[in-house]
Amino acid sequence: MADKQSDTLLAAKVPKHYGRVIINLENCLLPPERLACTASCLDGLDPETEMDLRILGCELIQTAGILLRLPQVAMATGQVLFHRFYHSKSFVRQPMEITAMGCLCCASKVEEAPRRIRDVISVFEHIKQVRGGKTIEPVLLDQGYINLKNQVIKAERRVLKELGFCVHVKHPHKIVVMYLQILGFEKHKRLVQLSWNYMNDSLRTDVFVRFSPETIACACIYLSARKLGIVLPKKPAWYLLFGSVETDLKDISIRILKLYARAKPDADQLDKIVSKLEQAYQESRQRLKQAVQEGGASGVVSGGTATPVKNENHSTFSPGVAVAAVTQQPEINKGISVDSAGSTPSSSKGEEKNHVTSTITKKSSRVVDSPPRSPSLSPSEKQGKDRRRKSRHHSHHHHHHRKKRSRSRSRSRSRSRDDKRREQRERGDRAGNDKDNKRKERESTQKSTTATSDRYGGGEGRDRERDREKERDYKYRSKDNHSLREEKRDSKKERSRHRDRSLSRDRRR
The missing domain is CATH 1.10.472.10 (Cyclin-like)
Known part of the structure; x- marks a missing residue:
């Protein structure tokens, strides 16, 4: 018991270290x-x-x-x-x-x-x-x-x-100027300009992934002072003040000077070299893929799996990688039951064939004996059928109720929408028929009035009849416009109601 208590006390005293992500400029140095x-x-x-x-x-x-x-x-x-x-x-x-x-x-x-x-x-x-x-x-x-x-x-x-x-990226350009100010050479234009030029040229080398920006700034000042023959403090050395070492300064200086000794790179020649290597890489990749496919196929036949070897030093497959041998796995016979364990393979195959043929004949008989489909139903019958289906679905399959209920809702809503559109269409047809009937009535009344006026021979009577016809036409027109306006208002209300319904449904979801 005493040992357990001491272990728990030690565990309580020792702090736990958790993994964390650290991002700083030192991570950029390889x-x-x-x-x-x-x-x-x-x-x-x-x-x-x-x-x-x-x-x-x-x-x-x-x-x-x-x-x-x-x-x-x-x-x-x-x-x-x-x-x-x-x-x-x-x-x-x-x-x-x-x-x-x-x-x-x-x-x-x-x-x-x-x-x-x-x-x-x-x-x-x-x-x-x-x-x-x-x-x-x-x-x-x-x-x-x-x-x-x-x-x-x-x-x-x-x-x-x-x-x-x-x-x-922390650039050493400002650091160069600051170091020269500390050393007292900020007014020496040639030293400042030459250090700045070396700094820009060093960007073409890989010194920025090897050394810190402070060391690179010191190397540029060191190289410029050697080039111009300017003496900098030696006892103690001036670069020690900025945390640099002379070996690093010499390494950076040599890398910068090698740039000026190199020949100018030929872009066309470099493109040819890279294209050749790229073609070889693509061919090796294609061969590797074919070998993996063949190995996978043989693994499926023999019950094994093929795994390609990955190069540990690279993130992807390299051209010279060979394909690993196919590892064999023991076959597991899943189809044979305990009762038929002692039977021969041929008998088991025959039984499987008979089983397959029996299942096929059952399916075909189901297809033949399936009842004919019901004829097309009216919208009211469809809605009643949907309600019955929904009630049956809620009683039997309660665990999937959310998903299927939303489907039935959308279907019923779409159907009700179709019914409304059909009713509007029928209403419009009725309104058109009413207009035709009214027009025919007006024509007939006009003929009768003209006949009576001709019979009695009065011009004033004709004028009165025309005025009455005009009033009647105006009333009919106003009534038609009013009905059209009401229909438009109803359609707008229906649209806004449908939009509110869809928004509320989305909120519920």
Whole structure:
């Protein structure tokens, strides 16, 4: 008992740790094992080609941002999002140009300077035409444009999903100016400008997923001071004041300087390499799918299941993955009862065949013996039948009463609505017949009056008769108009009543 009490006391003292979601800027820095082997490398793309594709994508984002008159912060955010995305996805499976458009659209919204997708597509097409030396033509708003626009929207969503909606980027541009003010070089224009230029060029490398923005700012100042031959404090070292290490500063400086030693990437050559790898990936995927289908079919025949092997280092199937062997499972005979356990397979099959034929003959006899359908019923008979069906349904099936009652209600309401429409139609026909009868009566009375007036030969009598006819016509017209107005009013009331009824039904639901 004493041990149990001590355990409960310890459990009460030790706080419980629950899982939580932490989103901060340190999460954007990737570990070394993730940086060493990217998704593109797993799909067969060599590191140099991948670096050229990264540089080309960032150059596209920068040039398009200048043409769209975006702020530098938005262009920098787009390039950082581009690098982050392609550290988890492959260039072989996600097209570089469309992803660059999606990153630019997303960055413009993040930095509160949104641009239309149509403008982004037009600018990228313009850049492509200028680089290819083609005649500059506007983008046609055809089906191809609509498909491209949908692809850009999907790419933007994919970027957001892959980054977990953590799209905030802390840029080191302000940090550079602040550090130079602390060091007393804020009025040295060449140092400030060169540090700023190195900062913008570093966006084309992957230093923003490797180091913090404070370290990158220190590296840009370090490289600029070495380039201009400016001496900075050494005892103690100035970068220690900002929490940086010299090895990291040298690493960033080397990565930035390597950019200027590289040849300009050829877009057409890179497209050919990526298209070859993409074709190989699609073929391997098709082969894998066929093998899985064949394995699944053989597994169904032999009572087993086929499971394809998934690459642990990648989120999807890689091209070089082989299909796993089909695992066999023991057959379970579910159709044989306990009494017929000792019977032979042939006898059991014969019994199953006889059972199937008997069930078929029963069904066919049911179909033949089914009574003929009743003739069409009048609306009142239908309503009575619905009421009887509802009462029978409530007595027997009480557990499904809500769903079926709503159906019967809607049916009865629709039927009553049809009856009302039919009555209105009949009323209109009756009114039309009454009008014809009245007109005939008027014609007959007019003939008789003219005959009497001719008989007695009085012009005054004719005038009086005409006046009476006019008064009579006016009365009939006013009566007809009044009846039409009443019918319209009744139809409006019926419509409003039906609308109130449907609203109350929706509220009850």
